[in-house]
Structure formats: structure tokens, C-alpha cells
Amino acid sequence: MSLLKNESNTRVGLTFSLPPDFHAPVGGAQETVIDIQMINNPLQPIEIGSWRYASIVEGEWTFWFAHPYANIGIQYRVHIQLFHDNRPLLLRQHYSVIVNNTPHRETLHLSPLGHLYVSVQQPRDIPAEEAVTVCLHEAGQPEAELVRVTQDEHRATSFYLKYDPDKILPGKYYSLTSTDNKYNHTLSVSPGLVQLLPE
Structure with missing residues (x-):
């Protein structure tokens, strides 16, 4: 099954x-659900569409939707979920996509259960001795640590934790x-609060 749709301007x-x-x-029942809202006014989001597919795609795939606005910046909120036998396979996260011109393409990194896509500050050159440490912990309790990893690359970047x-x-x-690790400076990291296991 392919979610690839024809590109247009x-x-x-x-x-x-x-x-x-x-x-x-x-095996079992498989489903991919994509919901998109326009949220230029967060108090009154506008439903753009909801799409359901009776399958799950691995790796990467591209989904196209209509953008009927010209000469105006639009902010979309995107939610995607993969289900197997009605059980979610992805963390519940909303993705923000800002479109100023079309055609517009953007990559969204999804986080399956057991994987959290982490983005550490804007990429910049970091000497090896200044490697970045990222900790995953209970909200408001940094001492209740679950995972600690050190990025030894020369560039702080995005990765799956x-x-x-x-x-x-x-x-x-x-x-x-x-x-x-060199100066013990706090770095910007996303996402913010996240549920790592749905209720």
C-alpha cells in the first residue's frame, strides 16, 4: 500500500x-490514521481532513494534501497514528507544519513505542570533548532518570533515543x-512533555 499522492503546485x-x-x-488488523487541522487560531481549529488506510507502511512515505490558500502563511497541526489490532504503535504527538508557499515538503519523524525522536538545539559544531548528554526522566523529577545517552559526534543533532x-x-x-559535558550548559531539546506509553 502506498500513501504517495501526485504532487501539484x-x-x-x-x-x-x-x-x-x-x-x-x-497479521491482524492494521490501520493508519492521519488527522490534519489548520490552527492559525488555536481557539478555533479548522478540520482539514481525516484519512484512514487499512495498512501500515514501514520506513518512509509521502502523503499529500490540498493547500487551497495563496499568499498567506498557514499553520497546520498533524496527528498520525498506526494501529495493530486497535492498539496504537506510535506515541501520541502533534506535529506543527507551517506553510508559506506551495508546493511545500517537510519530513516528520515518528516515534514508535520504545523510540523517542529527540532534537537537540540547532546543529552547530561541537568539539569532541564537549559531547552532549541527553537524559530522559519523569516530568519535574530529573533525578528519576530512565535513560542517559551521550552524543559523541562532533555535531549536536537529532536522533532516536x-x-x-x-x-x-x-x-x-x-x-x-x-x-x-564541558561547561555543563543546558541546551534546548525537544520534544517537551510526552507520554511514552498510552493509557
Whole structure:
């Protein structure tokens, strides 16, 4: 099954990307659900559409939807979920997409259970001795640490942080902190609060 739709000058293309080691469960009922809202006024979001597909795609795929606005910046909120036998396979996250001109293409990195896509500050050159440490912990309790990783690359970047879903409380919120190891400076990191296991 392909979610690839024909590109045109009035469409927005969203490339959904999953980690290389993600494999959809075989057999059973499969479903992909994509919901998109326009949220220029957060108090009155406008439903753009909801799409359902009776399958799950691994790796990367591109989904196109109509953008019927010209000469105006539009902010969309995108929610995507993969279901196997009615059980969610992705963390519940909303993605913000700002479109000023079409055609517009953007990649959204999805986080399956056990994987959290982390983005650490704007990329910049960092010497090896200033490697970045990222910690995943209970919200508001940095001492209740679940995972700690050090990025030894010469560039602070985005990556998938793996965690054990069996150690996660359903419905509980978790957060991230990041520091550089040389000066112990706090770095910007996303996402913010996130439920790592649905209720």
C-alpha cells in the first residue's frame, strides 16, 4: 500500500519517517490514521481532513494534501497514528507544519513505542570533548532518570533515543534535559512533555 499522492503546485507533502529498526506487526488488523487541522487560531481549529488506510507502511512515505490558500502563511497541526489490532504503535504527538508557499515538503519523524525522536538545539559544531548528554526522566523529577545517552559526534543533532516500554507508567508524562559535558550548559531539546506509553 502506498500513501504517495501526485504532487501539484497547491499541495503539501508530508514525508513520514520511522526508525530503521521499526517493523510493523504481521497479521491482524492494521490501520493508519492521519488527522490534519489548520490552527492559525488555536481557539478555533479548522478540520482539514481525516484519512484512514487499512495498512501500515514501514520506513518512509509521502502523503499529500490540498493547500487551497495563496499568499498567506498557514499553520497546520498533524496527528498520525498506526494501529495493530486497535492498539496504537506510535506515541501520541502533534506535529506543527507551517506553510508559506506551495508546493511545500517537510519530513516528520515518528516515534514508535520504545523510540523517542529527540532534537537537540540547532546543529552547530561541537568539539569532541564537549559531547552532549541527553537524559530522559519523569516530568519535574530529573533525578528519576530512565535513560542517559551521550552524543559523541562532533555535531549536536537529532536522533532516536531508545527506552524500555516495560519501565514506563501508562499515561504518565516524561521530559528531556540536555547539557554539554564541558561547561555543563543546558541546551534546548525537544520534544517537551510526552507520554511514552498510552493509557
